[in-house]
Amino acid sequence: MRAHLFCAVASAARALLLSIPSAALADEAKDALIVETILRLDDFDLGGSAKAQAAVGRYLETNWAGERYLDLIRRFALKTETPGVLRLALEKADAPIGADAAVLLVELGAGELLVKALGGEDATTAARAAKAISHAGDPALAAELEKVVGDGSRPAAVRSAALSAIYGTDPDKQAKLLAKVKAGQLADDLKQTASDLLMLSRDPKVREEAQSLFAASQGAYPAVSELVKRSGDAEHGKVLFATKTCSVCHQVGGVGINFGPGLSEIGDKLNKQALYQAIMEPSAAISMGFEGWELTLDDGTPLLGIVAETEEALTLTMIGGAQRKVLKSAVTSKKKLAESLMFPGLHRVMTPDELVDLVEYLSSLKKAQPGS
Numbered sequence: 001m002r003a004h005l006f007c008a009v010a011s012a013a014r015a016l017l018l019s020i021p022s023a024a025l026a027d028e029a030k031d032a033l034i035v036e037t038i039l040r041l042d043d044f045d046l047g048g049s050a051k052a053q054a055a056v057g058r059y060l061e062t063n064w065a066g067e068r069y070l071d072l073i074r075r076f077a078l079k080t081e082t083p084g085v086l087r088l089a090l091e092k093a094d095a096p097i098g099a100d101a102a103v104l105l106v107e108l109g110a111g112e113l114l115v116k117a118l119g120g121e122d123a124t125t126a127a128r129a130a131k132a133i134s135h136a137g138d139p140a141l142a143a144e145l146e147k148v149v150g151d152g153s154r155p156a157a158v159r160s161a162a163l164s165a166i167y168g169t170d171p172d173k174q175a176k177l178l179a180k181v182k183a184g185q186l187a188d189d190l191k192q193t194a195s196d197l198l199m200l201s202r203d204p205k206v207r208e209e210a211q212s213l214f215a216a217s218q219g220a221y222p223a224v225s226e227l228v229k230r231s232g233d234a235e236h237g238k239v240l241f242a243t244k245t246c247s248v249c250h251q252v253g254g255v256g257i258n259f260g261p262g263l264s265e266i267g268d269k270l271n272k273q274a275l276y277q278a279i280m281e282p283s284a285a286i287s288m289g290f291e292g293w294e295l296t297l298d299d300g301t302p303l304l305g306i307v308a309e310t311e312e313a314l315t316l317t318m319i320g321g322a323q324r325k326v327l328k329s330a331v332t333s334k335k336k337l338a339e340s341l342m343f344p345g346l347h348r349v350m351t352p353d354e355l356v357d358l359v360e361y362l363s364s365l366k367k368a369q370p371g372s
C-alpha cells in the first residue's frame, strides 16, 4: 500500500516537474514547489534534469537561510554552495540554523574554512568561527580552539570566545577548566570569562567550586538589613552590571541578553531591599514565566532553560539566549527546578561595596519622566 502510494506520488511529482503550467504560478512559487517535490523523491537525480537544476539554483540564490536552504545542499551534497553555508555558520552562529550550517560544512568536507575564519584578522568573525566550531562536533577543529586559547598574540576577545566555545556547555569539560584555574594555568585576561562560564554551569558542583574560587571576599557577607543602609556609586554599578555576569541574562536599555526579565525600569518595581533580595536570594521569589526546567531528550541530551510550550513542541531558551525547539515526543523527562535559573551566589564575585554600587545603579533605572 505504501509503496503503491509512493509510486503514485513520485510519478505525479515527475509529471509536475516537467509540466507545470507556466502561467499558473509565480516563478518563485514554482521553484519552491519543485524544491519541495524533489526533496521528497528518494532517488531523484538532480544532474539528470536541467530544469530542476535551474530551479534549485534560483531557489538557493533567493532563499539564503530559508527553510529548505540547508536541506537542499545536504541532500545533493552541493559543494559549490559552501560559501553560503559558511556565511550562515558564521552570521547565525547563535541560532540553531547556524549550528546546523556548521555541521553541514564539515559534512561537505569544508570544515577547514572555519579554521581559516578562526585564524583571520577580523576579531568578530574569528569569535563567531569559534562558536561555529563548537557546533560542528569535529575533534580536529575543536583542537584548533585550544591553540587559540593558548596563543597570547591573538586578541583577548577571540581567545575568550574560543574558551567559551570549548567550556561553555559541558560540565565534564568545565571541571577541567576549574582545575586549570586552580593550578594557575589560565591567562589573567581570560579569568572573567572563565568565571562567567563556571558560575553559570549546569552542574551545581561546578558552580559551588567556582563560587569559592572566584569569590571577591572571603567570610560572611553582610545581611540585606545592613546593606540597605549604605549608598553607592551608580556609575561604577553600571560597569559592574556589564562585567559581573548580569548582562549575560538581563537587558538594560537594549544592551545585554534578554534571558531573564528586562531591567530597564527595575527601579520603579523593586526598592533597594527587594533588589538585594532578588540578587542574594533569587530562589525565594521566582518571577512568573521565568521558572527553570530540566529536560532530557530521548538521545540522552540534558537541557536546562526556560520553556515555552505549544501543542506539539517546546521551545527552550537556554542561558546565553540560544533557543532550541524540541518535539514533545522527543522529551523523556521534564522537571521544574526548585531553584531560580539565576543561580544563588552570583553576588559573591563582587565585594559588598561593589554590590552596593550595583544596587545603587539598578535602583536608578526608572521610566523616563515626561518632559525630562
Ligand code: HEC
Pocket (backbone or CB within 6 Å): 200, 244, 245, 246, 247, 248, 249, 250, 259, 260, 261, 263, 266, 269, 275, 278, 279, 282, 283, 285, 286, 287, 290, 291, 319, 340, 341, 342, 343, 346, 347, 358
Ligand atoms: C543565568 C542567568 C542570570 C544571571 C547571570 C543573572 N540573572 Fe537575574 N534573573 C534571572 C532570571 C531567570 C530571573 C527571573 C527568575 C527569578 O526571579 O529568580 C532573574 C531575576 C532578576 C531580578 C528580579 C527581576 C524582577 O523583575 O523581579 C533582578 C533584580 C535580577 N535578576 C538582577 C540580576 C543581577 C544584578 C545580576 C548580576 C549580578 C543577575 N541578575 C544575573 C537570570 C539571571
